[in-house]
Amino acid sequence: MHRVVVLALDGVYPFELGIPARIFGTATGPDGAALYDVRTCSLDGAPVATNADFRIAVESDSGALTEADTVVIPPFSACDAPDSEWVPAELADALRRLRPDTRIVSICTAAFVLAAIGLLDGRPATTHWKQADRFRTLFPQVSMDADVLFVDSGRILTAAGSAAGIDACLHLLRRDHGSAVANQVARLCIVPPWREGGQAQFIDRPVPEPSSATTAATRAWALTHLDRPLPLSELAAHARMSVRTFCRRFREETGLPPGQWLTQQRVEHARHLLEATDLPIDRVAADAGLGSAASLRQHLAATIGVSPTAYRQTFARTAAVT
Known part of the structure; x- marks a missing residue:
């Protein structure tokens, strides 16, 4: 079973801490068996303070990280105003002891931790847009993209903020086990099943008044x-708006x-059809409304870098395993 270990550090943000257990811990295979073993640890196994008014007790210390297939690091208070040498030695040592094939996920400003110990050097990454300029100043060797929800660079994935942490975990769930499992988890958690990582972070956009017309x-x-x-x-006609108002x-x-x-x-619907039919x-x-096989190939290549046939074969193998 794939083991996910969540590292709780002093001042951890409770919401982000709970995301991996909620997403990965909800995933089951066709036989109803859990697909992931999710555990939470602190560096020394002791309870940690949150950035709220309570503490969290954990059952494991950093030794659990060496057994992890995926490590998730939620943000914590020290990430709010980091400098280039703020990561405690015991934290850096714990992360450097990870197996070379361990997948690492940072949520929100926890990307500063990965950058500070050199794990993001030469890689693309993201973090919360409010901290992006500070990140660029401290770590010019990292290709910071503050305009996306998450960045998947293979072994390391960085998510922009709270809700983007959910998107990133669902993305990994989809990558591991296909869209049917990811969509089922999303339905159980009452969250959107898929938001492309390249979608823009929601920065200073006005929220429509409750009485306003909506495109929902x-x-x-349209999805039907x-x-x-x-x-x-x-x-626009379906929404009973002018084209200009509808677009805005x-x-x-x-x-x-x-x-x-x-x-x-x-493209998402095409991926589902490739996996499920x-x-x-x-x-x-x-x-899927993409017109031709050539168009589908072009869109899949641009989105995930594979052909329709390769995508289908990959998830056929995944389904056989699960």
């Missing part, structure tokens, strides 16, 4: 009609223009 119903309707063209004029409201609510959002949903590639492309 139109987005839900992905197999046909959905011109902007039709979407849509971007406020999703962070994306309608066309880009639609393409993401079409034996439909020919041409049919998958048509049912």
Whole structure:
């Protein structure tokens, strides 16, 4: 069983600390068996203070990290104003003892920890947008992208903030076991099943007033009609807005223009069909509204770097294992 170890450090943020157990701990295979063993540790096994008004007791010390397949580091208070040499020696030593193939995930400003001990050198990464300038100043050797929800660079994944930590864990769940498992976990947790990592962080965007018109119903309707063209004029008409108002409201609510959002949903639907059905590639492309197999190949290559056939084969093997 894949073991996930969450490292709780003094001043840990409770919400982010609980994300891995909620997402990975909810995942089950076709037989109902758990797919992940999720454990929480502190450096010395002692209780740790949170940044709220309570402490958290854990059952393991940093020795658990050496047995981990995935290590998740939530943000903690010291991340709020870090300098280049603020990581305690015992923390740096614990992370350097990880197996070379251990997957590492930082949530929010915990990316400062990974950067401070050199794990992000030469890699792309993200963190909370409010700390991005400080991060760039301290760690110019890291390619900081503050405009995305999370960055998956292979072994190391960095998430931008609280909700992006959920997105990143669901992304890893999808990568490990396919969209059916990830979508089921998302439904149980009442969260969106998928937000592309390259989607923009929501920075200073106004929240519509409760009485304002919204594009939510139109987005839900569009998801049931992905197999046909959905011109902007039709979407705006469905929402009973002018095209200009619809585009503005849509971007406020999703962070994306309608066309880009639609393409993401079409690619996501195509991925689901590749995993869950034996439909020919041409049919998958048509049912997802991507037109042709060539178009599907282009979009998949741009999104995840593989062909439809390779993607299907990968998740067919995953399904056989789980």
